[in-house]
Amino acid sequence: MSQPLLEASQLTRHYKVRRGGRLFGHAATLRAVDGVSFTLRPGRTLGLVGESGCGKTTTARLVLGLLPLTSGEMRLDGETLPKAGSTRWRELRRTVQMVYQDPLAALDRRIAVGRQVMEPLAIHGIGTSTVERRDKAMAILESVGLQAHHFVRYPHELSGGQRQRIVLARALILEPRLLVCDEPISALDVSIQAQVVNLLLDLQAKMGLAYLFISHDLRMVRQVSHEVAVMYLGRIVERGDPDRLFSAPTHPYTQALVSAIPVAARQRRQRLILKGDPPNPVNVPTGCAFHERCPIAVAHCRAETPLLRPLADGREVACHLAAASVGGL
């Protein structure tokens, strides 16, 4: 096993809010991310799935240092990440780049895309002359499947898939080792999604990039990931090999999530439909956060929060009833 590239341990991000949204409401804590740990190795992909509000994007922003941690620690190449904004942090931060969901919002519409791809080089003081940076940008455009004439185009002149390639090129020009992709294909049409996913896989094979791949599309996550973590209300509830996790989910929430995916092949399945909506993260139920919607919850689930614990097949699951519920339901 290679040395871990990124080690995140007990990442936590809490927000102070006023309950009820009123000025004089009781002070309360919104636990957006509540003790998330994971390890990423070079050339590997960790898929992060879950519903909106479960803390996927907050986790991504914590990894990038765009949000300060409430508590927890992050290590890059064994080195604890220093305070955001410091010189050393900037050096380390170069190796972690981001790909956003909506490429049109991530690009500046008034600047030719070529200049936007070159900009990170100027920010980090790489390369001495414009010519040198320009050559580098041209090379990276080619590696994401664009041509030289795209350099002088503006974002509105490109299609959605081409824009996402520009966003990718801009992230890759700093030769990062980890790419955080937050819903990188959700804004694209089906026939274009496959193009971008194939490109991501090719780039990983060529450059040995690690990906933190966030998506609500379980099928795409399975396609790209070496490991998948399922989040519910700020915590990881199940983690493991994507094939096993999706074919035989253990946690009742993962089971519901997998069963909710419409399958193209028309095989009649018994669908597990959850009642209600995910609870408000300000008001997380006691014990297991999922027990109110869980079809198999027992009294114990209400009292004690289950911790992530390994199963026999190497998977990890945070459910008191996990061992008993394999293949059940």
Add this chain to the structure above:
Amino acid sequence: MYCPAQRQCVWKGRSISVISPPLIDIRGLTVDFDAGHRVVRVLHGVDLAIESGEAVGLVGESGSGKSVTWLAALGLLGGRARVKGAVTFEGRNLVGAPAHELEAVRGARIAMIFQDPASSLNPVYRIGRQLCEALALHRGLTGQAALAEAARLLDRVGIADAARRLRDFPHELSGGMNQRVMIAMALSGQPQILIADEPTTALDATIQAQILELLQEIRRDSAMALVLISHDLGVVAENTDRVCVMYAGRIVEDAPIDAIFDRPAHPYTSGLLAALPELEGPRRRLVAIPGVVPEPWNLPPGCSFAPRCGEVTAACEASLPPTVQVESRHRAACLRARRPHEPGIGA
């Protein structure tokens, strides 16, 4: 419940044991948008007939004309659109019909729900008031009768404690609940067709499953026809009997669900299927469709899909492929789709 025989459709005069004329019959529907300096055609002659009780899926990429077809049919496109063709519903042509005639149909006989429920509801009115407004318009109910019916509708769409919920504002409800309110409002006119335009795209996976289940249940109970517009082939496969695949303003394939998956006749349909990852089985590299959808003002002279098609011939680029009947209820607009033993029609 509907009789299976009634679901069979007449297509271009071909009689296939049909008992009644279709519920709604769209023929040669075209839409041109006047962009000021030029006129752009976005819908190129759509033919679509739907029987009562039938569930039809409309699949395609953004800009393929899925939504525009229905907005045009219901006269909702505004002054800059020029709509031609015929939309026959209950013996009347809706295209060019006067406003008062359209208003008797829109929302009442044909209801529509949209992708984002929060932007379809008025944020400053309680949902009870918004439901009662729809009931007053379509059914002439007022006062206590309207309130009671509104509560019954909310209960029907699975909202617990309906009478109290009537006093809630849209922001007090979750996205899934708001979509249920939209469905309740759509049901207020006791429609014969419900057009659901990406009804679950803005919702989470577990909530999507709830809403689709609700739509199925309502359809079973009321024999209402359902048009499900979606970009997700999986959603359509599970919830409809028949699917129409649209590309660049045309229906390129129209077939029962099983036929679409087992023997797609149009290369675009097979391309879409190959581009979808699976949830189970071995992982394979996705086969992407190369290139992009052509802009509506820059369509190729022949088949719109020709520049991206792997099986393109010179004939494809020369002229528009006619829609041919592949099987009894399966048609496709592709030169290669024609079966040798079955002479094509509609050429």
